[in-house]
Amino acid sequence: MRKISILLFLVMLASPLVSATVNLDFRLDVEEKGFYPNEEIPLDVTVINRDSTFSARDAELTVYISDRFYTFDLGDLEPDETFEKEIILPEFPPGTHTIKGEINYTGVLDEKFIETSYGSFEVLFPPIERYPRNVYVSSYDLPEKIIGGKSYNVSITITNDGEVSADLLIEFGSLDEFFTEETTLDSDESETVKMTVEFENPGVSLIEARVYALINGEKYLLNYRGKKTYVQEERKAKLSFDRVELVDEPDNEINQEDTVKFKIFIKNDGETATSVMGELSAGIGIDILDSNVSYVTIANKDSLAPSKDIFEIETKGVETGDYELNLKLNYVDSENREKEIKIPININEGSDSCSEDSDCLETQTCENRQCNEIECVDGYIKNRECIKYECVRDSQCDEDLVCDIEKHECEIPVTFQRDVLIITIGTKLDKTNEYNEVLEEYRGVLQEKDLSSFYIELDSSKLKKFFNIELKNQEDWKEIRDVIHKIIDKTNAEYILILGGVGVIPQPPAKTEAKIPAIPVSDDRYVDLDFDGLPDVAIGRIPMPATERSTDIIEEGLKAALKSHKKIKLNYKYIIANPCGTAGSCNRYRDNNLMSQIIFGIENCDNNPSCIVPPPYCLGYGCDKKDEFKSILKNGDLLYFGSHGSGTSFAANDDDGWHTILTGNDLSKNKMENSPIIIATACHGGTIDCEEGSCYSEKGTGFAFLANGASNYIANTRYGYRYTSPRLYKEIIASMKGGESIGKAVLKMKREQLKKCLYDNCKAVIYEIQLYGDPTLKIGI
Amino acid sequence: MSKKFIMGVVIILIVIGFLIWNPVFEKPEIKCGDNICSLMEDCNTCIEDCGCSPDEFCNTVGVCKKTEVCGDEVCSEQERINEDCCEDCGCFGERICNKITQKCQEKIIVSEEAINNIVQNYLSQNSLTGTIIEISDSYYKQQAVKIISIDCRTQELEYPCEVVLFINEEGNIIDEMKSA
Numbered sequence: 001m002r003k004i005s006i007l008l009f010l011v012m013l014a015s016p017l018v019s020a021t022v023n024l025d026f027r028l029d030v031e032e033k034g035f036y037p038n039e040e041i042p043l044d045v046t047v048i049n050r051d052s053t054f055s056a057r058d059a060e061l062t063v064y065i066s067d068r069f070y071t072f073d074l075g076d077l078e079p080d081e082t083f084e085k086e087i088i089l090p091e092f093p094p095g096t097h098t099i100k101g102e103i104n105y106t107g108v109l110d111e112k113f114i115e116t117s118y119g120s121f122e123v124l125f126p127p128i129e130r131y132p133r134n135v136y137v138s139s140y141d142l143p144e145k146i147i148g149g150k151s152y153n154v155s156i157t158i159t160n161d162g163e164v165s166a167d168l169l170i171e172f173g174s175l176d177e178f179f180t181e182e183t184t185l186d187s188d189e190s191e192t193v194k195m196t197v198e199f200e201n202p203g204v205s206l207i208e209a210r211v212y213a214l215i216n217g218e219k220y221l222l223n224y225r226g227k228k229t230y231v232q233e234e235r236k237a238k239l240s241f242d243r244v245e246l247v248d249e250p251d252n253e254i255n256q257e258d259t260v261k262f263k264i265f266i267k268n269d270g271e272t273a274t275s276v277m278g279e280l281s282a283g284i285g286i287d288i289l290d291s292n293v294s295y296v297t298i299a300n301k302d303s304l305a306p307s308k309d310i311f312e313i314e315t316k317g318v319e320t321g322d323y324e325l326n327l328k329l330n331y332v333d334s335e336n337r338e339k340e341i342k343i344p345i346n347i348n349e350g351s352d353s354c355s356e357d358s359d360c361l362e363t364q365t366c367e368n369r370q371c372n373e374i375e376c377v378d379g380y381i382k383n384r385e386c387i388k389y390e391c392v393r394d395s396q397c398d399e400d401l402v403c404d405i406e407k408h409e410c411e412i413p414v415t416f417q418r419d420v421l422i423i424t425i426g427t428k429l430d431k432t433n434e435y436n437e438v439l440e441e442y443r444g445v446l447q448e449k450d451l452s453s454f455y456i457e458l459d460s461s462k463l464k465k466f467f468n469i470e471l472k473n474q475e476d477w478k479e480i481r482d483v484i485h486k487i488i489d490k491t492n493a494e495y496i497l498i499l500g501g502v503g504v505i506p507q508p509p510a511k512t513e514a515k516i517p518a519i520p521v522s523d524d525r526y527v528d529l530d531f532d533g534l535p536d537v538a539i540g541r542i543p544m545p546a547t548e549r550s551t552d553i554i555e556e557g558l559k560a561a562l563k564s565h566k567k568i569k570l571n572y573k574y575i576i577a578n579p580c581g582t583a584g585s586c587n588r589y590r591d592n593n594l595m596s597q598i599i600f601g602i603e604n605c606d607n608n609p610s611c612i613v614p615p616p617y618c619l620g621y622g623c624d625k626k627d628e629f630k631s632i633l634k635n636g637d638l639l640y641f642g643s644h645g646s647g648t649s650f651a652a653n654d655d656d657g658w659h660t661i662l663t664g665n666d667l668s669k670n671k672m673e674n675s676p677i678i679i680a681t682a683c684h685g686g687t688i689d690c691e692e693g694s695c696y697s698e699k700g701t702g703f704a705f706l707a708n709g710a711s712n713y714i715a716n717t718r719y720g721y722r723y724t725s726p727r728l729y730k731e732i733i734a735s736m737k738g739g740e741s742i743g744k745a746v747l748k749m750k751r752e753q754l755k756k757c758l759y760d761n762c763k764a765v766i767y768e769i770q771l772y773g774d775p776t777l778k779i780g781i
Numbered sequence: 782m783s784k785k786f787i788m789g790v791v792i793i794l795i796v797i798g799f800l801i802w803n804p805v806f807e808k809p810e811i812k813c814g815d816n817i818c819s820l821m822e823d824c825n826t827c828i829e830d831c832g833c834s835p836d837e838f839c840n841t842v843g844v845c846k847k848t849e850v851c852g853d854e855v856c857s858e859q860e861r862i863n864e865d866c867c868e869d870c871g872c873f874g875e876r877i878c879n880k881i882t883q884k885c886q887e888k889i890i891v892s893e894e895a896i897n898n899i900v901q902n903y904l905s906q907n908s909l910t911g912t913i914i915e916i917s918d919s920y921y922k923q924q925a926v927k928i929i930s931i932d933c934r935t936q937e938l939e940y941p942c943e944v945v946l947f948i949n950e951e952g953n954i955i956d957e958m959k960s961a
Contacts, residue, residue, distance in 0.1 A: 414819040468821050469842045486842040490820055511852070514919070517930060517943060531846070531853035644961060646939040658938065681961045683941050719943055720961035758881055759921045761928070761945060761958060 028119035067226030132166030238270030263305035426457030503546035510767030520768035538743030540775035620660025645682020664704030672709030686715030712773035743775025
C-alpha cells in the first residue's frame with residue numbers, strides 16, 4: 001500500500017514534464033533538376049497533421065535559404081489537416097543551396113515545439129563563354145545603430161576577383177527602398193555603391209545586395225548577400241522644468257544677499273532618459289557655487305531631483321525680481337542629447353533682512369541689511385560679541401597649568417611629575433630680566449635633555465595654589481625641608497637646584513654631632529626624605545653671599561651650566577697637586593696619585609703632564625708660571641685642587657714655605673671661559689655660611705668659582721681631610737665616568753659611603769661635601 | 782547715629798561680598814574621594830585619596846612619613862620602650878649615644894695626663910707641634926672613644942692644620958684624621 005502511494009506521488013510529480021508532440025508530416029520539395037542563375041526556383045511546402053487527436057496551434061513556418069528567409073503563418077493545424085504552398089524563390093547564384101524549414105507550434109499542454117525539415121537544389125553555371133565568375137559582394141557598411149524613421153547611409157563594395165570583365169546589374173536595398181545600378185567591373189576591380197535608406201519599420205530588417213551579370217539582355221545572378229540589421233524604435237525623452245525646492249533655507253527665499261542651496265526638479269513626459277547631467281549657469285550678480293548635479297535616470301512621468309547632489313548659488317546685491325537660470329541637460333534616450341531649459345527664480349528683499357543688530361538672533365549682527373553669524377573661534381558669543389575663552393588648550397595657560405576644556409579655564413593639573421625642582425625665595429632676590437631669561441633658557445635646555453622642570457619661589461602664592469601649603473618662616477630650615485619634601489612627594493623630582501645662598505635658603509647643619517672643627521652644614525638635610533641620614537635626591541645650589549640680593553652669580557652659574565650642557569666630554573683636565581700637607585710630611589702625593597689614576601688612568605702624578613705642582617703653577621709669591629697657570633684657569637674644563645684652603649684662597653706648601661695658588665679675588669680677574677667643573681679638597685673650599693671675614697663676600701671660594709665661569713664646584717663646607725676626602729671625590733669621578741649626572745654621582749657616593757661609616761666624624765666629612773651648580777649635568781670625563 | 786549704623790552695615794556687607802567674590806580668597810576645588818591624590822590634596826586634607834599606610838603618620842605639611850624611623854629626631858613610644866634609638870631618645874646622665882648600635886654607652890675614662898702624654902708622643906713621632914683644642918666623647922664602631930682635636934699650626938696662617946685622634950679606653954690611638 002505504501003509502495004503504491006509513493007508511485008502515485010512520483011507520477012503526479014512527473015506529469016508536468018510530459019509533452020505531447022503533434023505528429024506532423026513536413027516536407028520541402030524542389031523539382032529535381034539543375035537551375036540557372038537567371039531562373040526562379042519553385043519550392044513546394046507540405047505540412048500534414050497526421051495526429052488524430054491533437055492540433056498544432058499557432059504554427060509558423062520559416063524557410064531559410066542562405067541569407068534569405070521566408071515566414072508564413074499557418075494558424076492552427078487541426079488533426080488530419082494539410083497545408084500546401086508553392087513558394088517561388090528568386091534567382092540564386094551557381095552552387096548547391098540547402099533549404100531549411102522550421103515549423104514553430106504550440107502543443108496541447110502549451111509547450112513549444114519546432115519541427116525541422118531540409119531540402120536542397122542545384123544552380124548551374126550557364127553554358128556561356130566567358131561567363132563572369134568570382135564576382136561578389138566583398139563588404140557591407142551599415143551603421144551600428146539604426147533608429148526607425150531615420151535615414152542612414154549604407155554602402156556595399158562589389159569586387160571582381162575573376163578573370164573576365166563583367167557587365168553588372170547591382171540591386172541593393174531593403175524592403176523599404178531598393179537601389180539599382182549598372183556597371184562594368186574589369187578583373188580585379190571593385191566598386192562601392194552607396195545609398196541612403198530610410199528605415200521606417202522597427203524590428204529586424206534585411207539589407208540585400210544582388211549582383212547580376214548582364215549577358216545578352218539576360219540577368220544571371222552572380223552573388224547574393226543579405227545582412228540583417230535591427231531597426232530600433234526611436235525613443236524620445238521629454239524633459240522639462242518642474243519646480244525649484246530650496247534646501248535648509250530658513251526663510252525659504254532667495255534674497256538679494258544670500259547663499260542658497262536648492263534642488264531643480266525635472267519632469268519627463270517622454271521615454272526614459274538615462275545619464276542625465278545638469279549644468280547650471282547664471283547671469284551677472286549670481287555666482288554659481290555648485291553648478292553640476294547628476295540626475296542619473298528620469299523615467300517616464302517622473303519628476304525628480306537628486307537628494308544630496310544639489311545646486312548652490314550666491315547672490316550679491318542683486319536687484320529684487322524674476323530671473324532665469326540656464327540649466328543645460330545632457331542625457332541619453334535612444335541617443336545622446338543635449339537640452340537647455342530655463343529655470344525661473346525670484347529674488348526677494350529677504351524676510352530676515354535687518355536694519356539693526358536687534359533684528360537678528362543673539363549670535364548674529366546686521367550687515368548689509370542681512371543677519372550674519374558672528375565668527376567666534378575659541379570663545380562664546382555674549383551681547384553679540386565674541387568673548388574668548390581663557391583657554392582651549394594647555395599651551396594657552398601659564399606654565400605648569402593645564403586647560404580644563406569643559407570650563408575653559410587654566411587650572412592646576414590634578415597630578416604632575418617634574419624631574420628637576422628649582423627653588424628659591426623670590427622676595428630675597430633682586431630678580432632681573434636677565435635672571436628670568438637665563439632661567440627660561442636653562443629650563444629649555446633641560447627640556448631638550450628630556451628633563452622636565454618646575455620652578456617655584458617658596459614664598460609665592462604658587463606654593464599654596466599648587467600644594468595647599470605655605471612657608472611661614474623662611475629662616476627655618478626644617479620648615480623649608482618639609483616644604484621641599486612635600487613638593488618632591490607630589491612631583492617625584494629627581495633633582496633639586498637651590499638658587500641663592502644661605503641668606504635666601506639656609507644651609508642646614510648636617511646630621512652629625514662631629515665637629516670638623518664645627519658641625520658641618522649640608523644641603524643633604526633637605527633631601528633626606530625618610531630621615532635615615534642618607535640623602536635621597538640629588539641636590540645642587542648656586543650660592544651667593546648671604547647679604548647679597550643681586551642674582552648675578554645665579555645668572556653666571558646658569559649660563560655656565562648652559563655651556564656645559566653643550567659639551568660632550570671634558571678635554572682639558574688638570575690636577576693642581578700640592579706636594580705637602582699641613583700636618584706632617586709632604587706625602588700628599590698619595591692623594592694626588594689617587595686622583596690621577598681615576599681622572600687620567602695614570603697611577604703616578606709625576607708621570608702625568610696634567611698634574612701640575614704649585615709652585616711654579618700658581619698666582620702668588622714664588623710662582624714662576626703664572627701665565628701658564630692663568631691659561632689653565634681660562635681653558636681648563638676639569639680642575640682638581642688638591643690644596644689647602646682658607647675659605648678665600650687655595651694654597652700649597654713645600655720645603656720653601658707657603659704659596660698662594662689663587663684667591664677668590666684672582667678669579668674675578670681671570671675668568672674661566674670653558675665652564676669648568678672644579679673639585680677641591682681644601683678646607684672651607686665650599687663654605688658659604690661664614691658670617692664674617694672675607695669669605696662673606698664674592699671673594700669666598702664658595703662663590704668665586706661659579707661667579708667667574710665655573711659650571712660646577714664640589715668642595716667642603718668645613719675642613720677637608722687627607723686620605724678621606726680624596727677617596728670620596730674619586731668615587732664621584734668614577735660614577736660620572738660611568739655615565740651618572742654630577743648630582744647623582746655625588747648622591748651615590750654619599751649614600752654608599754655613609755652606610756659604611758662607623759664613626760660620626762666619617763659622616764661629617766661626607767656630609768660637608770657640597771655640589772654647587774647644576775646637578776643634572778652629564779658629561780664624559 | 783542711624784546713618785552711621787547703616788553705613789557700617791553697608792561697609793561690612795561690601796567687605797563680606799568682596800571676600801566671597803574675590804578669587805584670591807577662592808578656595809581651589811578639591812575633589813576628595815575620586816581615588817586620585819591630586820596636587821592639592823594630601824593626607825591632612827583628604828584621607829580617602831591620600832591616606833597613609835598603617836606604619837606611617839601624616840606630617841604637618843601632609844606628607845606621609847614612617848612612624849618608626851630612628852634618626853627622625855622623634856623619640857617614639859616604641860623606641861623609648863625598646864631603648865633601641867638613642868639618636869632620637871638621647872641618653873641619661875653622662876652616657877653617650879653610639880649611633881652604630883643605637884645604644885647608650887658609658888663614656889670612657891682617660892685621665893687628662895694620659896691624654897697629654899698620648900698627644901705629645903704622637904706629635905713627636907710625626908715631627909709635629911700642636912696644642913689640644915678639644916677633647917670630646919664619641920664612639921668608634923662598637924666602642925666609646927675620646928676624640929682629641931689638635932691644632933697643629935706652626936705659625937699664624939689662615940690655612941688650618943688639625944689632627945684628630947681617636948683614643949680608646951686602653952689609651953691607644955685607634956684612628957686619626959689630618960686636615961688637608
